[in-house]
Amino acid sequence: MIRLFLFLLFSATNIFPQDELLDLLVDEPIEPMPVQATFKATRIVNSQSVELPRSKMLEFMVQHRFGTVENGFYDLFGLDEAAVHYDLKYGLHERLAFGLGRSSWQKTYDVMIKAKLIRQTEGQGKTFPITVVIFSNMGINALRKDAIVKDNFANRIRYLQQLIVGRKFNESVSLQVVPTWIHKNLVPAHEDEHDLFSAGLGGRIMVTRRFSINADISFPLGDRPDSFKNGWGLGCDIETGGHVFQLLLTNARGGYEGAYIEDASGSMKGGDVFLGFNITRVFSF
């Protein structure tokens, strides 16, 4: 009895207090918070990701696509040639960003708005499983007059609207689906569609904290000409402080938004694919 008594007394006064104090605090649940870094960059490979430029930060992105690899050493697997898209994006708010871009593909300027409608949350209590983003882009082709069928400014414009629905499943795997609507004011042939619908799929697998393998592909919804190829990209993210480098292989050469969905030209079979990279650099203001 006395032994038990001593034991209990000892445990109650000396061992209990601190842990119990901590328990008092630990009982407080951590409130649900938006998940961070579903993807490292605002693009997966070619496709937009659910990520926005961060609030009050300017993001500069270069998308660089080399020529076809099929000529081998003659043009160093396409490295002698380049198609580029540059853009500058600014995060007005953690859920709203806008940007301006320029693509060498058809000398296209573009303006974009990206907004996060719903955020996936994690934590204890009521959480939401997915992130939903809308992305809207208008491209203005700036080719010289004679290269365009009719010189009407409206003919130079094309629009792209995307709903990006993504989920970070765990620290390593994130996936997203991207229903897309592209509208071209001018189409090359009379029978071509002005409105094109498609669905994109993209994801990543983290290999280390700062390195991931990424892929995206798009599937057409509705008819396309026989020559149509599904645009795909396979790449990796390498994150170093304020930069994200993305090295990639793709069958779509145009850096401009619609181009990687509707104008992919290469195929793996013929070796007609393109090496490339994206570089993201952020500046804070």
Add this chain to the structure above:
Amino acid sequence: MKKIFLFLCCVPLLARDLYITRSGAVSFYSHAPMEDIVAVNKQASCVLDLETGSFAFQVPIRGFVFPNALMQEHFNENYLESHQFPKATFKGNIDHWLELDLGPDSQDVAVTGTLTIHGVSREISESGTLARAGDGINGLATFEVAPADYDIRIPKIVRNNIARIIQVTVNVKLQQK
């Protein structure tokens, strides 16, 4: 006998004089050749047992606010891995508590205890100050933490941006529970 036994067992549980806060401030400062980084967290919880001088802290890692959103994300994702280790905690004692006579003037105190960051626990001894302020108690401490001690790996490429020794400041205003 039984009565004494029950009484003695209950004493430490009943007669506790607890001072507590849910909005303590914990900030840190990193001084490196390329840049200085300051982050502030105002969601720290702290409880002090006036009876024994033992106290505990809990700090949600996601609560640190950086001047730059990218830094904040990297801090959580790459360094503190807050998804896996959402909290930092400290539990310990104020040394020579019973000899202490707490008044309105700040008094230097020594504390010892276990600091847990990033899932790694280490015994530390640091100093701080305590003072009565109205019906509450204010606590202040500044100490240094080496990320490497807590298994927080900082790659070479950002060595010039992140200090090897981080200065941590804790400021709490405790109120009786």
